Amino acid sequence: MFFGSSFFFWMIAALGTLILPWHMQQDGVSLSTLMGLGAEDAEAASTLWQALHFGRFWFWPVIAALALALPGALPFGSACTRGRVLIIAGSFGLLSIIAQGFAIGIQGWNYPFLEAVFGELQDRQFGIGLGGALGFIGFLVLLTDGLALRGYFKGDRFIAGAVGVLIACIVIFTAWPVTTILAQIFTSQGDLGVADAMAARLFDRKIWGLACVTSTANCGVFWNTLVLATSTATAATLLGLCFALIVTRTSFPARRALRLLTVLPIITPPFVIGLGLILIFGRSGVVNQLADSLFGLQLGRWIYGFNGVWLAQVFSFTPTAFLVLIGVVEGISPAMEEASSTLRASRMRTFRAVSLPLMLPGIANAWLVVFIESLADFGNPIVLGGSFGVLSTEIFFAVVGAQQDFGRAAVLAGIMLVIALCAFIIQRVVIGGRSYVSLTGKGDVGLPTPLPTLVRRMAYAIALPWAFLTITVYTMALAGGFVRVWGRDWTPTLSHFKRAFALEWSASGALILSGGAWHSLFTTIKLAAIAAPITAVLGLLAAWVLSRQRFFGRTALEFALMLTFAVPGTVIGVAYILTYNLPPLEITGTAMILIACFVFRNLPVGVRSGVAAMSQLDKSLDEAAVTLRASTFRSLRTVVLPLLKPAIVTALVYAFVRAMTTVSAVIFLVSAQYEMATVFIINRVINGDYGLAIAYCSALIVLMMAAIGLINLLVGSRRLGRRQAAALIGGRA
Amino acid sequence: MPRVMGLIVAVFIGWSAPVWAQGNLNLYCSATIEWCQPIARGFERETGIRVTLSQKSTGEMLAQLRAEARNPRGDVWWGGTGDPHVAAGEEGLTQAYESPRIAELHEWAQAQWRQTEGRTVGVYASVLGFGFNTELLTRKNLPAPSCWVDLLRPEYRGEIQMANPNSSGTAYIVIATLVQMMGEDPAFDFLRRLHGSINAYPRSGTAPITAVARGETALSISFVHNAAEERAAGFPVGHAVPCEGTGYEIGSMSIIKGARNLAAAQRFYHWVLSAEAQLAASQEAKKLQTMANRRVPLTDGAPNMATARIIDYDNARFGASAERRRLLARWDREVGALPR
Incomplete structure (x- = not known):
């Protein structure tokens, strides 16, 4: 009955509010400081002790909520009543924790109107610690238990709890900070009022301009970002799919090595790829010098700008697409493919009409993930962008650059969020509402069909040169750790390692x-x-x-x-x-x-x-x-x-x-x-x-x-x- | 768990309790880590005060100061270009202080201190100039530039890089310098003509000189000490200080308003302005900037502020954010938006 009712979580809430120190401790929590009841210092005390002994009246609602929840947490009485009690007490507890936290800060009341109503407060409090966290979790689960008892979430406490925890996490660690920064949109700028400043930032030619269509001037960052993200996502998904198919569906001898190879770019800080590309394709790079000495061609600085950023991003994000896709391609049940071949469909037709559609959720997911990664990528555009700007670099420099305009950064971040939202909606429309189930519990389902020859050859033709290029870029880049001056003096040395990891x-x-x-x-x-x-x-x-x-x-x-x-x-x-x-x-x-x-x-x-x-x-x-x-x-x-x-x-x-x-x-x-x-x-x-x-x-x-x-x-x-x-x-x- | 949190609690509680040990100092440093560390260690050795060092670029540090404005965590902010320091002073994020050593400093350092009403003091200066790749110039059979007007030569077309002034403080100093030397309209005319020769406006201030070092572009408008550092790293980079005169950047220091360890911060301020401290740290970090204390001798290979024609840079006017915004908007409209 202990775990069957909500009593366990009531105990957690009680532990957090009555026993443990509520606030964060200066030297961390040790066994000796765990007892917050009767502590000599207000900051080391539990809420009950703070309210009783230090006159911190704002904790009384929290303690009241705990007392209120007890009848609901015990396994007596009808589920309906208990549910109602838990919902009321749980939400009252959560609200009072949040309200006291926001109302009273390190300088007393946080808001002038509170000070006007209640008078000046001669006390302060710091951030919540172990006790506060446990109290919050306890009340949260009491609330979700109450909802489950009332029949929400199919009456399942586990689902209700999981949803509650997820929502709380997202609200605290995502929605709250993002809202905080987006609120900066509404800051005034110099002599401009809030509305004017906002309009000036929002309708900026540097964001929406289309000058590059008709002349050699730069387009707005919105268009740059959109075109870049779309083309990167498409290319990386295609490459990732090729790699996933080769690794799971062919007898290619070096499959395992390929698996490792495609993971490599993920585990590298991005600027290494950018710098490696410069060493190969840059103006003084290997390719340019070869072209110059062999054919007298001046290839110039094509790597800077859209081309280079795109190339580096495809390098960086193909592995992400591959990681998402490999599970999906592996998971497709061969049964349907076998059924298709049994019905005398050719391998090509099976691939086109059965395998590929079953991969669609994976492909769409990979595309979306890469699209968003490309939106948020900072390292590659900064190394290879030249004059080519994208939203992420603009945001960075709006915050830290010569302009130092938080409002502009917030506007740009808002635009980026809208793009992400649109991509998300499109993705849902594309794959939504269809069934992609292929793993069922019905036992042995046969062998995966080998790829049709044409598809196999295409996958090889696309993936293998890319793999070769990846190895080259990496060799060039990582060589830098073993030579004196990278790109200049290629005498081998281990001195860099010695400086970093000497014992x-x-x-x-x-x-x-x-x-x-x-x-x-x-x-x-x-x-x-x-x-x-x-x-x-x-x-x-x-x-x-x-x-x-x-x-x-x-x-x-x-x-x-x-x-x-x-x-x-x-x-x-x-x-x-x-x-x-x-x-x-x-x-x-x-x-x-x-x-x-x-x-x-x-x-x-x-x-x-x-x-x-x-x-x-x-x-x-x-x-x-x-x-x-x-x-x-x-x-x-x-x-x-x-x-x-x-x-x-x-x-x-x-x-x-x-x-x-x-x-x-x-x-x-x-x-x-x-x-x-x-x-x-x-x-x-x-x-x-x-x-x-x-x-x-x-x-x-x-x-x-x-x-x-x-x-x-x-x-x-x-x-x-x-x-x-x-x-x-x-x-x- | 969190030491920072502990510090705060300790400080608030410590009002009634006796002061503990030698004290602490939270040093925000915006120079390179190689320079920050000897300074922090040197101060620890000298005073026994424990220094917690946090290193970020000036722009990032200013963003952090703003975010922490209601609950400051740093005590003193040392190094990095002066404009963000001035901006922080304007916004009331830093506080004034007068050290007896102010009189020992070069005039430019004292001027900044006076102009900011004591909130910010210069600790080193970097001169603006040209960097060029000597190998590339020889291969292309181009002369090295020595004056601003040289940059307009047709043979440099597509060979020059300068950072984007919207994102880089270095490039903003280029504009401010030209405006002060030529007057505003001729300066923008110059920038418009220069625009045709520029192959890219990268976003970071040091990107052009890195590109020069690696042979990606022939010329850049950069700080001279950056060019000298690339040369010291083994790249074929030369530098020149423009013959018509040039501007400079002041690396600055400010005490953060609401500093928890104010006494330690003031002690650091005083110590770091001494010739001994400046010399020791800059030598250990192999820095080529000019130090603020007049008694510090010039490092070999460093550009000499005394012999170069340095303009009388008006920090008060060009450091103010309204003027900056106006000039940047004009650059965007009249230069940045033009096709090349």
């Missing part, structure tokens, strides 16, 4: 990490390792809720989940410090803000790959489990999760790797204590010290390869009930 033994025999990179390396690994599982769990939970449950506001939740992805890192970074520098949630300068940033920036990929994989699973599988009286949670754990292993791997790998390679968002969030590897590298690059930067990058690449291998090993691959023909599929990775 010394002190006189007493203790190991000293004297290299400059150790501190940031350990911090990065630690934070990435914390963020990745959280991202995967939240992402897959969200994917499951979105694709399996029907409830009011589902589409809004889905869009909100994609939101952080569409906002460029710089905007998120600034939004996060604007939002979390003040109570109620005061986490600037801590590891928590970095982890939150990683989790909610990378959540969308976890969600998309989960949704894509989930839309292939027949719902009758979970229904069978539920019919056998398994709880919703159990059917999720024992039926759905094992079938989602590729999606779990994707989410984990992506989250881990992105946490280690993100630059633009974290540059505002790092502190001296929590320095990230990428920020360290970027500082080296800004200083022109490419050797050390690339040496560090190559160490990171090796490290991430190892991590990816480890994740694959731990999660394992999904075992589908399919025959494994040695000749065709043998040795699948």
